[in-house]
Amino acid sequence: MAASRNVLSALTIMSAIVFLGMTVDTLRKMPARTHSDQISDQVVEGKRLWQHYDCNDCHTILGIGGYYAPDVTKSYSVRGEAWLQQFLKNPPAMHPTGRQMPNLRLADAEIGPVVAYLKWVSEIDTNGWPPSPQGVARQEPEGHKIFLAQHCNTCHAIQGSGGTLGPDLTHEGSHQTEAWILDQLNNPASHKAGSVMPSFAQLPGREKEELAEYLGGLK
Amino acid sequence: MRYQSQKLAREYFLAALLLFLLQVVFGILGSVKYVWGYDPLLNIVPFNVARTIHLNLLVFWLLLALMGATYYMVADEIQTEIYSVRLARIQLGILLVSGVVAVVGYFFQWSFGMPFLEQPTFIKLLIVVAALIFLYNIGMTMFTSHHQLTRTTATLLGGMGMLAIMFLFGIPFMSNLSIQYYFWWWVIHLWVEGAWELIAAALVAWALIKLTGVPRRRVEGWVFAEVALVLLTGIIGTGHHYFWIGTPHYWLWWGGIFSAAEPIPIMLMLVDGVRSLLKARTLATVNTMALAWLGASTFVHFMGAGVWGFGQTLPQINRWTHGTQITASHGHFAFWGAYGMLAIALMYTILPEISGRKPANGKEGLSFSAFLSLNFSMIFMVMALLIAGIVQVYLQRVMGRDFLEVQEHLRLWFQVRLVAGAIFTVGTVALLWDLFRLARPLPATEPVTQPKLAPVS
Numbered sequence: 198m199a200a201s202r203n204v205l206s207a208l209t210i211m212s213a214i215v216f217l218g219m220t221v222d223t224l225r226k227m228p229a230r231t232h233s234d235q236i237s238d239q240v241v242e243g244k245r246l247w248q249h250y251d252c253n254d255c256h257t258i259l260g261i262g263g264y265y266a267p268d269v270t271k272s273y274s275v276r277g278e279a280w281l282q283q284f285l286k287n288p289p290a291m292h293p294t295g296r297q298m299p300n301l302r303l304a305d306a307e308i309g310p311v312v313a314y315l316k317w318v319s320e321i322d323t324n325g326w327p328p329s330p331q332g333v334a335r336q337e338p339e340g341h342k343i344f345l346a347q348h349c350n351t352c353h354a355i356q357g358s359g360g361t362l363g364p365d366l367t368h369e370g371s372h373q374t375e376a377w378i379l380d381q382l383n384n385p386a387s388h389k390a391g392s393v394m395p396s397f398a399q400l401p402g403r404e405k406e407e408l409a410e411y412l413g414g415l416k
Numbered sequence: 417m418r419y420q421s422q423k424l425a426r427e428y429f430l431a432a433l434l435l436f437l438l439q440v441v442f443g444i445l446g447s448v449k450y451v452w453g454y455d456p457l458l459n460i461v462p463f464n465v466a467r468t469i470h471l472n473l474l475v476f477w478l479l480l481a482l483m484g485a486t487y488y489m490v491a492d493e494i495q496t497e498i499y500s501v502r503l504a505r506i507q508l509g510i511l512l513v514s515g516v517v518a519v520v521g522y523f524f525q526w527s528f529g530m531p532f533l534e535q536p537t538f539i540k541l542l543i544v545v546a547a548l549i550f551l552y553n554i555g556m557t558m559f560t561s562h563h564q565l566t567r568t569t570a571t572l573l574g575g576m577g578m579l580a581i582m583f584l585f586g587i588p589f590m591s592n593l594s595i596q597y598y599f600w601w602w603v604i605h606l607w608v609e610g611a612w613e614l615i616a617a618a619l620v621a622w623a624l625i626k627l628t629g630v631p632r633r634r635v636e637g638w639v640f641a642e643v644a645l646v647l648l649t650g651i652i653g654t655g656h657h658y659f660w661i662g663t664p665h666y667w668l669w670w671g672g673i674f675s676a677a678e679p680i681p682i683m684l685m686l687v688d689g690v691r692s693l694l695k696a697r698t699l700a701t702v703n704t705m706a707l708a709w710l711g712a713s714t715f716v717h718f719m720g721a722g723v724w725g726f727g728q729t730l731p732q733i734n735r736w737t738h739g740t741q742i743t744a745s746h747g748h749f750a751f752w753g754a755y756g757m758l759a760i761a762l763m764y765t766i767l768p769e770i771s772g773r774k775p776a777n778g779k780e781g782l783s784f785s786a787f788l789s790l791n792f793s794m795i796f797m798v799m800a801l802l803i804a805g806i807v808q809v810y811l812q813r814v815m816g817r818d819f820l821e822v823q824e825h826l827r828l829w830f831q832v833r834l835v836a837g838a839i840f841t842v843g844t845v846a847l848l849w850d851l852f853r854l855a856r857p858l859p860a861t862e863p864v865t866q867p868k869l870a871p872v873s
Contacts, residue, residue, distance in 0.1 A: 205644035209651075212674075216651045219670065223598065223663055231594045231662045241591045248529025248589075251522075254464035254471075259597060259661045260739030262531050265450070265463045267819040268739055295453045296820060299462050321594055324668065326660035328735050330816025345818045358821075 230322040243314025246307055255298070258318060260326065266298065268327065273312070273319040275346065279399040281312050290395050294351050294360045340411020343404050347397065355415065363394060366412055375413035379405060417769045419491045421498035426770050426855055427505070428484025429763050431512060432477040433848050436756075439473035440837075440844045442466050447837050450823075450830040461523070468522050468534045474751065475532065476515045480508070481759035482615055483550060486572060488766050489622050490554055494563040499556035507549040514542040530600055533586040540587050547580040567636045568618045568625075571643055575614030582606045594662030601657045608754070609650040609678065609721075616717075616758055617642050620689065623710055623765050627703055630692040638688045645681035653678050656729045660738060668731040675729045679722030689714035703768070703775035705783045709761035712791060716753025720798070724749050736813050741826070742805030749798040757791075760847065767854045781853060782846040789843030796836035804829035 227233070247253065255266040272281060284291045285308045288298035303311070344350065352363035359366075369378070380387050382405050385394035397405065417423075446466040449455055455463075491498055498504060518535045521527070527534045535543070554573060558565055565573075586603035590596040621639045625632050655671025693711050724746040728737040737743070764783075768775040776783040804826040811822040 202640055202644070205641060205648065209644045209647045212648050212651050216654070219652075219655075219666075220598075223658070223667075224595070226664045227592070227594055227598070227662060230664065231592055233592055236591055244591060244593060245589070249527070250525065251464045251468060251527040251529045251534060253529055253531055254467045254534070255462070257739040258593065261597060261661070262739075263464060263467050264739065264741055264744055265446075265467070292820075296449075296823060297455065297458055299458050318593060321662040323660045323662060324665055326735060326738065328813060331814050345821065348818075348820070350818070350821060 232317070232320050235317055235320070237313070239310045239313040240317045243310035243312070243317075246303075246311050247314060250301055259321070259323065265296070269315060269318070270321075270323065271319050271327065273315040277401075278312055278316070280347075281315060282308055283395075283399055285311060292348055292351050293393065294362050338411050340407045340409075340414075343400075343408045344411065347400070347408075352394070366415060368415060369412045370414050370416045373413070375409045378409040378412050382409065418495070419497045421501045421504075422488045422491045423770055424498060424501060424504050425484040425488035425766050428480050428487070428508060429767065430852070430855060431508065432480035432484065432759065433763075433851060435473045435477035435480065435515070437844055437848055439470055439477060440841050442470040442473065444834075444837050444841055446470055447830065447834045451827065451834050465522050468527065469519050471532050472515070472518060472522075472534065476511070478751075478755045478759055480511065481762065482612075482619070482755075483507075485619055485759070485762040485766060486554065486576065486615075488770075489572070489619065490557055490569055492626075493566050493569045493622065494558060494561045496557060496561040496563065499553050499560060503549050503553045507546045507553070510542055510546040510549070514539045514546070528589075530586065530596070532604055533600065537587060540583075544580070544583065547576075547583070551576060551580060566632075567639055568621045571614055571621075571639055572618035574643075575611045575618065578614065579607060579611035582611060597661045598658070598663065601654055605654045605657055606651070608750070609653060610647065612755060613646045613650065613681075614643055616754060617646070617685065619758065619762060620685065620710065620714070623706070623762060624689065624692045627707055627710065627765060628692045628695055630695050635688075635692065638684065642681045642684050642688070645684065646678075649674050649677040649680065656731075656734070659731050659734055672729065672731050676726060678729075679718070679726050682718050682722040686714045686718045701775065702777075703765060704778045705776035705787065706761055706764035708778065708787055709757055709764055712787075713753060713757035713761055716749065716757055716791070716794075718753075720746065720749030720751075720753040724798075724802075736809050737805065740805045740808045740812070741801050741829075742809065745798050745801035745805055748794065748801065752794050760851075763851055764854070767851060770857075771855055772858045773854055773856075776850065776854060782850045786843050786846035786850055789839055790847060793836045793839035793843060797833050797840065800829045800832035800836060804833070 247258075252258075252269075253262040255263045257264060257268040257270075259270055260268060276284070285301075285303055287300050289300055292298070344355070349366075350359035352360045353366045354360060355365075356367050373381075377388075381394075382397040382400070384396060384398065385392040400408075445457075445461065446463060449457075449463050449466065487498055487504060514535070518539045521536060521539075522534065526536055528536055528540075533540070551573075554576065558569065558573065582603050585599040590599070617639055621635045624630060625635050651674075652670055653675035655667040656675035658667035658671055689711060693707060728734050728742055728746065764776060767773075778784040778787070807826060807829070808822055811817045811825060812819060
């Protein structure tokens with residue numbers, strides 16, 4: 198009994214030493230894996246704001262945190278800088294129905310650092326996490342991916358899936374031309390004064406065309 | 417109860433129970449937000465505030481309960497009064513004030529912003545002060561006594577010391593998020609899968625000796641083995657949190673293998689507990705509810721921490737499940753089984769001894785209804801979250817659907833969770849009712865006149 202206890206204690210102490218050794222090695226390797234040379238004052242300020250507004254208790258980052266809102270590890274690479282900037286300015290406007298992020302009334306001087314921080318986070322070497330999807334989503338038309346990525350489905354439904362705040366787009370191509378849809382994306386007020394739809398003028402031209410082509414093809 | 421200072425436990429327990437109720441209320445608030453698309457409280461109590469308070473109160477009430485039980489147990493084990501009742505009261509006061517200030521502050525965005533460790537730095541320093549007072553008080557009690565430390569008290573002191581040291585790693589702001597999270601896990605993981613496990617093992621051993629009459633030698637023989645195995649698997653097992661946060665690839669091997677062995681000591685605790693409980697029948701007075709909570713705790717500890725944890729600890733699986741509702745399911749199940757139920761078991765053990773009331777036997781009062789409603793609703797909640805998590809992994813991670821779109825598909829399971837949460841709330845109220853009844857001192861009766869004994873010459 199005493200002998201086996203001594204063996205167990207020795208193993209436990211050894212495991213603590215191994216753990217500390219691995220910690221030293223890990224801390225030596227992490228600057229390269231996290232591009233710590235890219236941590237500018239702006240990035241640090243962004244992290245400070247991220248913590249100040251307690252973003253992490255709704256969102257996960259590196260998969261850790263609240264599970265209530267999307268993981269932001271790859272937000273920068275998926276959404277892009279322009280989208281993030283517009284979203285952070287007034288989140289409910291970009292996402293008017295369903296689960297919402299409150300408008301934190303961030304000043305422009307705060308949005309810049311937060312976006313810079315998210316850019317830095319998106320470049321951390323995470324050993325391939327999150328995994329890329331394996332399912333049929335890959336074969337979906339490019340326009341539909343943009344439709345989902347821009348949260349159009351919050352307000353608009355296609356074939357029963359999506360919100361009801363805006364018109365159903367299942368047969369959009371039978372009603373409107375691609376050019377009309379492009380105008381609508383660039384300036385929603387051009388067709389209806391006071392439209393609550395946010396403008397998507399900031400999207401890259403290619404994406405807007407893909408989206409218009411996809412929606413125009415829905416007959 | 418043999419020592420007046422043991423009454424301290426009651427003050428700690430009653431404070432803990434009120435915070436527990438408040439924790440549950442904020443849990444309900446959070447789960448309503450999951451079900452309703454429209455949130456009327458979006459700008460008053462947003463989800464992050466509700467979650468922060470839910471998590472903070474969890475840690476607060478468990479710590480208060482474990483500390484209260486420690487004061488009681490240490491006096492009991494080394495047969496002496498606690499070194500200073502006044503210090504223990506000051507400690508409780510500091511903890512309650514810092515808790516209240518922290519909770520109120522969260523409504524005004526006064527947050528450090530790391531999950532579980534949202535307390536602003538000066539509150540954290542207050543908590544450190546309270547912990548130091550506690551360690552000093554317990555340490556002085558132990559070292560000024562003529563009695564030798566028992567193995568259980570030594571384990572307990574070790575756990576409390578480790579808890580205090582690990583907390584320090586959660587205090588500084590680090591500019592690199594990955595490194596911040598590396599050390600954040602030294603608090604979170606090395607608490608719940610290290611320090612707290614030591615504290616729990618010691619308190620379970622003490623309660624088993626007390627409640628079942630199983631010889632100390634036998635119970636204590638296991639404690640060291642369990643504790644050594646907890647640390648042996650748990651320390652390097654921290655690596656199962658170092659898969660995806662910017663840490664080197666070798667953690668996938670080390671973390672996976674060592675954490676896969678973490679259920680072994682928990683299984684030993686279960687076997688050990690069940691074997692002791694089977695012998696409980698031979699005792700004259702049986703504290704039925706304390707035994708029920710203790711027995712159920714060892715089982716749910718094994719299921720929630722051991723099985724649910726093992727289920728997603730291998731990197732091949734964790735890669736898909738990391739950061740989904742499956743983690744929420746595991747978190748609820750493990751915390752409830754390992755620590756929540758244990759705290760309640762200790763209250764059922766200790767409160768009747770302090771108040772002089774008959775231990776709850778489950779036939780009178782609300783004790784058995786509370787036991788059933790709390791445990792069954794928790795199992796429902798955990799199952800609902802597990803199913804939500806599996807559907808989420810499939811739709812979001814495998815099929816690549818958008819997060820918010822997938823959340824819509826999970827609504828049914830969030831509704832089930834809300835119903836379970838409502839039942840859990842009712843159970844909490846019943847539990848508080850029952851434990852407050854048990855805690856009330858017996859009304860003063862005619863002083864019993866002791867027959868005068870002839871002085872021993």
